[in-house]
Amino acid sequence: MDQMKVLLVGGGGREHAIAWKLRQSPRLGKLYVAPGNAGTAQIAENVPVKATDVEGLLAFALKEGIEFTIVGQDDPLALGIVDAFQAKGLKIFGPTQAAAQIEASKVFSKRLMKESGVPTTLFNVYTDHASALEEVRRHFAAYSGLPTVIKASGLALGKGAYVCHTLAEAEQALDEIMVKKLHGGAGDQVVIEEYAGGQEVSIHAFCDGKSFELFPSAQDHKPALDGDKGPNTGGMGTIAPVPWFNASDAVSEQIVGPILAGLQEKGSPFIGLLYPGLKMPETGPMVLEFNARFGDPETQVYMRLLKTDLLDIFEACVEGRLHEINVEWNPGFAACIVMASGGYPSPDYKKGFPITGIDNAEILPGIIVFHAGTKQADGKLVTSGGRVLGVTGVGATLQEALDHAYHGVECIRFEGMQYRKDIGAKSLV
Ligand SMILES: Nc1ncnc2c1ncn2[C@@H]1O[C@H](COP(=O)(O)OP(=O)(O)O)[C@@H](O)[C@H]1O
Ligand SMILES: [Mg+2]
Structure with a gap:
């Protein structure tokens, strides 16, 4: 079997989770992550090129003979990384600059939703x-x-x-x-x-420009503190699937299908990962926004649940033959608890603190710890960002997945660490 040389662009928990899942593919050869973090360094080779340095990434891909590239982060997509790679004949998973406007311009996105009849405020x-x-x-x-x-x-x-x-x-x-x-x-x-009321739900779909494949639903927790209090963050924890969510058919028929058709009509078919953020008022799903890439921390729970070879799916999307792949998910639930630096999301949090206990956490059943803001300094693992780790657990029930993840959290220490104690609690009934 031919193995592929792959480049993954980004350096957060999302990219560690994607890299972890790609590693399970027998078709993966050498994996590079740009810029990566201390977690990706354990399973791939980090490349010191910024995710927004499109020219630098292209030069690296050409020099190393990269056969397939995956874009995790939003800004390189908005900068046209997909167009730049395609112009050189390179295979890359992600939307073109024109299609990525669905995320990069809320005006474009709202107008397209209206034209396409997608329910939005x-x-x-x-x-x-x-x-x-x-x-x-x-x-x-x-x-x-x-x-x-x-x-x-x-x-x-x-x-x-x-x-x-x-x-x-x-x-x-x-x-x-x-x-x-x-x-x-x-x-x-x-x-x-x-303003739209109701709970928030994250939807993800693999898209190949013509058809799409919906993931199970997920729920992020944006506010920093328990009880959904405090300032909004990048996300403090996720669960999947959301036990009470039963609107997947409506999402396919009223949201994902029509918006992909709208993009295709504009001459910008969407290839990549489409992530609508929803509110769920009693009247049915309403779209708050579309993202043009994987969510973080949603991806950390999704990668724990995905059964099918991720590299096969990415390749099928880029080649317009997603229908040939049977995308399968493991039964049960996954949960992710984000461990963050003290003071986050305020930008003046301190970093550089040693992190201990990840090995002890990963010995426990069902636990994988994904790195976000971490790096190696003087032979030690230290904090280097606001969101530091994503501790993920799986289980037959949501309660079990959460119990596993929180047992993992209890093993880990770094100065000033903060995390929410109530991830998934509103769905435990
Ligand atoms: N129309 C809305 N009604 C209620 N809450 C909203 C609405 N739009 C956004 N929000 C809240 O603000 C958050 C951020 O908005 P979003 O459109 O996702 O922007 P971005 O993720 O680009 O910052 C959402 O997750 C949601 O909590
Ligand atoms: Mg959002």
């Missing part, structure tokens, strides 16, 4: 501060009890969406986005949209 687009201000004043004068949602249109490191409960909050959001330009050019266009 009502919205308006603003480029001028005075008109946006007028709109939020009108909103709070008419419906003072209802929040409004303000979003910078472009990529803003997950900090560009503001759920505003009062006029003062809305005014401050507009000031940050449109006057202070905190998100730079990402705030040149602003979407102001209706």
Whole structure:
């Protein structure tokens, strides 16, 4: 069997989880991760090239004879890494720059949802501060009890969406986005949209430009503290599948199918991983946004549940023959608890603290620890980011998966560590 030389772009928990799963493929030869972390270094070769350095990555791929590339992160997609690799005849999993606009431009995405009949909240687009201000004043004068949602249109490191409960909050959001330009050019266009109630659910689908394959549902926990309190983070933990979620058919028929058809009609068929973020009000699923890559930490639970060879799936997507693959999932549940640096998500958290206990955690049944913000320094594993580790557990029931993951967490120590104690709790009934 011919083995493939593969490059994976990114360096978080998502990429460690993807690398871990790819390692199980008999068809995987040498695996490089750019830039990777201390976890990927144990199972692949890290390459010191930034995920946003498209030219550097292309030069590396050409020099090393990389046969297949997978993009984990959003910004290289928005920068056109897929177009650049394809222009050199290289195989790469991910959407083109044009198709990646579904994530990189909330204005593009909302307009396409509307045109394609995908259920989403009502919205308006603003480029001028005075008109946006007028709109939020009108909103709070008419419906003072209802929040409004303000979003910078472009990529803003997950900090560009503001759920505003009062006029003062809305005014401050507009000031940050449109006057202070905190998100730079990402705030040149602003979407102001209706607030949607209900729980959030993450959907993922492999797409080959024509057809798609839906994953089981997952649920992330964005707020930093127990009880969904505190500031929003990149995600503090996930479960999959979500036991009460029963809208997969509606998601396929009303959301994923129509948006892929809409992209195809625009001449930008979507190849890669499509990740709609949903709210679940009683009336049925509503799309908050589309992402054009795997979620993190969702991927950490998905890789624990995926049975089928991931490299086979990636290759089938790129070659437009996803229908030939029978994508299978293990029965049962998976949970991921994120262990973060003290102070995260505020940007002034401290790093460089030694991490101990991962080996003890991984001896326990059902546990794999994925690295996010870690590195080796003077022969020691130390913290190097806000989200440090994702401790994942699997089990026949959600409770069992959570128990496993939390037993793993209890083995691990680093100074200032913080994690949520209630991941999955709202789904345990
Ligand atoms: N229309 C909405 N109604 C209620 N909550 C929302 C709405 N849009 C976004 N949110 C909340 O804000 C978070 C971030 O918004 P999202 O559109 O996913 O932006 P991004 O992930 O790019 O920062 C969501 O996960 C959700 O909690
Ligand atoms: Mg989001």
